[in-house]
Ligand code: GUN
């Protein structure tokens with residue numbers, strides 16, 4: 001977007017420098033009460049005090065958008081979501097494997113039709129934007145056409161999106177199954193077509209060990225070796241029946257993570273969804289390889305999967321991220337996700353401070369994706385992906401805000417009571433997408 005008119009957004013700025021060590025860690029973030037962000041050519045050209053920016057750019061022809069008294073943050077990042085599950089969300093199922101067989105696989109089969117993917121992509125991206133999410137990491141279906149539908153829509157909106165074709169060659173209906181060879185060929189062609197084109201990032205996507213033969217996991221490992229700048233995503237240790245079946249299918253593996261390790265799937269660009277029921281050896285390998293554990297709170301509650309041990313994983317030196325996991329997850333909102341995550345951690349006597357929450361959904365997730373140099377902050381030179389939040393968006397929120405005195409309290413109101421109604425605007429590459 002080279003000829004974009006510069007835009008100056010005025011509001012209360014909040015951006016993180018590091019993970020807050022506690023409630024009083026003011027070094028971890030920057031808060032500017034009367035701040036401004038200057039956006040130009042899709043980037044953040046400057047940010048800071050409003051008065052300073054006006055003085056710095058006296059002859060600026062920038063259009064000024066006054067978002068006061070709202071908060072301006074980096075856009076939310078959702079590190080695990082399923083594009084073909086937009087019509088699976090809110091399906092009454094027992095647990096993971098029944099939910100997959102009864103609802104998810106039939107819904108994903110419809111993505112063989114490109115027109116269906118195109119239609120769902122419109123709605124899916126509308127939902128992301130409405131909820132303030134500017135970057136997401138998605139599983140598409142096993143059909144290459146679904147990846148085209150996904151990245152085409154991302155490109156139309158100028159959004160930095162990650163995603164890939166789900167590789168699955170067994171234990172699913174035939175129309176969803178590829179083969180080790182065809183999944184390798186199709187993924188490679190999609191990487192060539194999409195990775196690095198505009199803001200698109202390709203993610204090598206073997207669904208999980210149950211739906212892949214050893215030959216297919218080997219193909220995924222080969223793809224990762226051939227394309228080390230691509231991410232890889234899969235699922236692990238979400239559900240007890242899933243773990244038991246994986247052990248039957250891979251009897252020689254020392255544990256579930258050993259399956260992925262043996263095919264070279266682990267590393268700093270590997271995103272492992274769920275990581276709930278982890279053994280000590282698995283945690284050690286996670287740390288050594290720098291792989292990321294992705295927490296999906298609304299999904300873990302909805303499917304009755306279990307409680308993610310954030311403190312345990314992080315104290316073992318494991319990188320973590322947080323995500324919606326729609327359609328096992330029940331909301332596109334990262335605010336709702338943080339709220340449910342807070343409750344899961346409460347059950348384990350782990351108290352997530354609101355500053356840590358908002359760090360996690362922005363810079364923390366960007367760090368987990370190794371993309372913090374481009375997204376997740378308000379730093380000059382990074383991509384102008386922003387969200388504007390109103391903590392008084394509803395009657396109950398406004399009433400509660402009457403007694404709020406600190407930024408942390410305001411963030412906690414947003415997280416506990418907020419949803420898409422609290423999202424005033426979403427900017428991707430400097431363009432307003434919500435209104
Ligand atoms: N494990 C394998 N596939 C899936 C999926 O689509 N959703 C969730 N939550 N877990 C999975």
Ligand code: ZN
Nearest residue numbers: 080235273325
């Ligand atoms: Zn998932």
